[in-house]
Amino acid sequence: MASESTPKLLAVSDLHVAYAENRKYVETIRPTTDQDWLIVAGDVAERMADIEWALRTLAGRFAQVVWAPGNHELWTPKDDPVQLRGEARYEHLVALCRSMGVLTPEDPYPVWRGAGGPVTVAPLFLLYDYSFRPQGTTTKEAALAAAHEAGVVCTDEYFLHPDPHATRDDWSRARVKLTEERLAERTPGLPTILVNHWPLVREPTRILRYPEFALWCGTELSADWPVKYDAAAVVYGHLHIPRTTWHDGVRHVEASIGYPREWRRGFHPDPHLRQILPVPEGEEREPR
Numbered sequence: 001m002a003s004e005s006t007p008k009l010l011a012v013s014d015l016h017v018a019y020a021e022n023r024k025y026v027e028t029i030r031p032t033t034d035q036d037w038l039i040v041a042g043d044v045a046e047r048m049a050d051i052e053w054a055l056r057t058l059a060g061r062f063a064q065v066v067w068a069p070g071n072h073e074l075w076t077p078k079d080d081p082v083q084l085r086g087e088a089r090y091e092h093l094v095a096l097c098r099s100m101g102v103l104t105p106e107d108p109y110p111v112w113r114g115a116g117g118p119v120t121v122a123p124l125f126l127l128y129d130y131s132f133r134p135q136g137t138t139t140k141e142a143a144l145a146a147a148h149e150a151g152v153v154c155t156d157e158y159f160l161h162p163d164p165h166a167t168r169d170d171w172s173r174a175r176v177k178l179t180e181e182r183l184a185e186r187t188p189g190l191p192t193i194l195v196n197h198w199p200l201v202r203e204p205t206r207i208l209r210y211p212e213f214a215l216w217c218g219t220e221l222s223a224d225w226p227v228k229y230d231a232a233a234v235v236y237g238h239l240h241i242p243r244t245t246w247h248d249g250v251r252h253v254e255a256s257i258g259y260p261r262e263w264r265r266g267f268h269p270d271p272h273l274r275q276i277l278p279v280p281e282g283e284e285r286e287p288r
Contacts, residue, residue: 007033007063007114009121009277013041013197013237014070014256017054021260025271026054031062037112038062039121039276040102041237041255042070042197046159048082051093056100064110065102068123069093070197070237071216075159086163086171090125105179109186112193116277119232120186124179124196126222127172132202132214140169147212154216176221183229191232193276199236200225203247204254208239226250233276242269246286251279 010031017023031038038058044067045051051073059065073093076085084092094104103110105125111118133143147153156168165171186192194200198218205214217238226234226248233251240258244251255274262268 004032006278007035007037008275009037009039009112009114009116009193010062010273011039011041011195011235011253011255011276012257012273013235013254014043014240014258015040015045015054016043016072016257016259017045017050018047019260021263022257022271023054025257026057029058029061029273035063035114037064037066037114037121038273039123039193039195039235039255040065040067041195041235042068043072043237044070046072046075046077047080048092048096049080052096052100055097055102059100059102065100066110066121066123066195067097067102067104068195068197069105069125071127071154071156071160075156076161077159085161086165088163105182109182111187111190112277114277116232116279118190119193119277120190121193122183122186122195122229124194126175126179126196126198126200126219127168128198128216129169129172129219129221130215131220132205132217134211134214143212143215147215150210150212152210152212154213156216172219173221176219183225186229191230193233193235194226194229194231195235196222197236198238199252199254200234201247201252204236204239204241204245204252207241226252233279235274235276240268242274244274244283249286251283251286 130140137143162171200222
């Protein structure tokens with residue numbers, strides 16, 4: 001069992017600091033030791049100034065912060081002075097992170113050598129390609145039509161621009177190809193911690209209250225990655241259903257904080273960081 005003095009690899013996602021309550025929560029986040037690392041798995045905020053405030057605050061407290069983008073960072077809100085779109089916005093975010101010492105999907109993958117290591121920590125940016133479709137729906141167009149009819153349409157359709165790609169799914173496929181090339185160059189022989197804002201496998205989306213929303217939640221192209229890349233754990237967010245599940249023998253941890261209105265629901269725990277390594281007691285093996 002890890003002691004309080006054991007350095008930890010911690011994770012959080014979906015900070016959404018545009019909300020005053022979430023911003024106040026970020027102000028309370030502290031490491032347990034001066035060697036703790038923090039994974040931030042996307043959806044820090046929408047406006048560039050809020051994203052910078054949150055990441056700079058956390059980078060000043062943790063030995064290392066590792067960030068993967070969510071859909072909200074990639075929005076181009078009309079009230080944001082930074083009106084970059086698509087890849088240009090993502091590249092701006094990467095440059096911002098680098099100026100603060102925050103690692104991104106474009107940097108060499110770091111190796112966690114603390115308790116539970118060594119493991120390669122791999123932040124990913126895969127987006128989604130509308131392949132998490134309702135059963136019996138064979139095309140993207142039919143699935144989107146069904147989602148519109150049900151009144152379940154992700155705000156990405158209005159604010160997340162894929163420039164210079166024609167579509168978000170085109171951008172996603174390009175990111176998948178690029179990321180596979182990067183992962184092939186990881187440190188040989190080490191397991192990985194795969195970090196992506198969207199779940200890497202479809203199973204976590206099965207309990208969504210509105211199943212149509214799964215369209216904006218990932219890609220089937222990454223379904224075998226946790227096994228293929230020897231993942232000791234997968235860290236994700238996006239669904240606002242913080243929990244640990246096991247798929248194909250791999251531990252998947254959703255680290256979402258979510259919105260204040262969600263904290264008041266009985267099934268949603270109080271906001272807290274998730275410990276990835278060393279593995280917390282009770283999460284060492286797949287439940288039987």
